[in-house]
Ligand SMILES: Cc1ncc(COP(=O)(O)O)c(C=O)c1O
């Protein structure tokens with residue numbers, strides 16, 4: 001069947017033809033290719049067309065699609081362990097790998113990034129006995145009601161202030177501050193510091209396009225939360241095991257109280273987790289009074305994919321150097337091409353996450369800067385790239401990712417297509 005026929009029929013059965021809005025190519029003059037398979041750095045649509053994939057399922061596929069060893073592990077597990085709703089050794093293996101590599105005491109597995117962040121917030125509220133949560137405009141922490149204010153990702157792409165269906169009461173304790181703006185946080189803490197349960201932040205934002213936090217900003221968040229007895233939560237759903245083995249915590253050398261993961265830790269299956277200090281984590285039921293549960297949490301097949309993925313990353317530390325070399329080459333060459341063409345742009349990059357912003361500004365450091373970008377120009381660029389076999393995000397406000405399977409030839413192909421734009 002043709003991509004278009006499938007997508008049109010999908011629209012009859014699923015709102016917008018998709019199961020998550022960012023996939024819908026909203027506002028685009030091309031339809032999304034309907035993806036059938038993936039191997040390494042490549043994906044193939046239902047018509048057999050090949051794309052070099054720079055979306056990588058929005059980050060998880062750092063080892064590339066269907067890595068042989070990871071898939072083998074999953075198949076082996078599936079043959080004997082599908083789901084039990086009971087403790088398994090695989091859960092312990094993944095928990096140990098994450099805790100020891102990232103440097104936290106304890107972890108709880110869930111099924112998505114949204115579940116991880118909303119559970120971490122509840123835990124922070126239970127631990128501090130406070131209600132208010134500080135989040136930053138342009139950061140996206142999933143679709144939990146309390147986070148759908150000035151959110152990034154699809155909410156920003158659709159240019160909507162929040163979401164219908166969210167009662168005012170659900171967001172009355174959400175306080176919005178400006179990313180990379182110490183004064184905006186200071187002001188909030190001076191007024192409400194004693195009521196703030198936590199500050200949640202993407203230490204390298206990836207949902208308004210890639211916007212890394214400055215070191216001073218994260219240091220300030222660490223300092224001010226400590227001073228007022230609030231918790232600092234790093235949302236490392238995207239950055240965990242992506243920007244370094246130890247995530248953004250390792251890159252910046254700053255220790256959060258709680259951290260959330262998803263994407264890479266599930267090796268491409270639905271997964272999430274949150275963790276931190278023992279004293280905080282032991283507030284969780286069945287030890288403590290904060291209730292959070294999940295029938296499918298810690299599912300054996302998901303755990304085995306996670307274990308196989310993290311083992312491979314841990315045993316091949318040079319992967320991160322390889323990704324840095326390739327990503328920096330790609331950034332340099334894109335800069336050269338766009339400069340030669342007289343196109344105004346800013347590239348933000350952290351390790352193998354990067355965004356090319358089309359803007360007259362010279363830096364992009366927060367939501368307001370990102371919102372000034374020329375989204376129409378980005379649309380034309382993305383349409384050209386995707387039509388020519390380079391699969392990038394259909395939104396200015398997302399990241400582009402590399403996997404360890406991408407080669408210099410793949411990047412050169414990207415650059416060739418860009419030259420023809
Ligand atoms: C930083 C961040 N937090 C949370 C989420 C929510 O994760 P999920 O889509 O798995 O619910 C995402 C991605 O969607 C994310 O990028």
Ligand SMILES: N[C@H](C=O)CCC(=O)O
Pocket residue numbers: 020021022023058140153154206207238398
């Ligand atoms: N920006 C989102 C996750 O990182 C994109 C994925 C989605 O919402 O479907």
